[in-house]
Amino acid sequence: MPLYLTIGKGLLAYGIIRLVAHLIGVRRVSQVSVLELTLLNSLAIVVAIGALAPAFSLGSAAIICGLWLGLLLLERYALTRSRAVRQSLQGDPVMLIYHGKILEHNLHRKRISAEQLLSKLRTQSIFDLAEVDMAVLEPDGTLSVLRNPQSEPLTRQDALVAGRYTGMPIEVIVDGKIIHERLAQRGLTEKWLRDHLRAFGVEFASEVR
Secondary structure, three states: OOHHHHHHHHHHHHHHHHHHHHHHOOOOHHHOOHHHHHHHHHHHHHHHHHHHOOOOOHHHHHHHHHHHHHHHHHHHHHHHHOHHHHHHHOOOOEEEEEOOEEOHHHHHHOOOOHHHHHHHHHOOOOOOHHHEEEEEEOOOOOEEEEEOHHHOOOOHHHHOOOOOOOOOOOOOEEOOEEOHHHHHHOOOOHHHHHHHHHHOOOOOHHHOO
């Protein structure tokens, strides 16, 4: 196969995969379901074979991609419209812990061991079952935990301590140059800035990088 044809098919294959990922709406791995991840990997393999194998054309790979993508979008639409479809394909949330006690029968239903459950709790900084009022396994595999009120971290509101909002930090010196517009946004002056620089032993703004 001529080099220019190989490069052209490679660019077209990349475009197909990029288009499919865009249509699926993938942004991060954490947002991808098992089905979508499997589909993307399979599509990438199909497109790669279509780009490299003489007996399998890139057009055939594009048809398969379109068919699978259409089925996925149809399933997504059905999931948003029908509770029965959601229950059959995704399942319902299942309570695994109630008032600090593990519900063994629900663990067996979801094929989860007590060790796996405790590991999931530790990722949320929970090391004692007594801290858990309720834990629910969501259809996507995440564990939602409601702590006992006595185990919740103390907040400023609980302690009746008034917090002070300091605002978002901004750079007022970039590459040794004072950004006067940003100083003005905070109601500050260049004299104020230079006084603070001297307090840190800095005489000139050009020394700040």
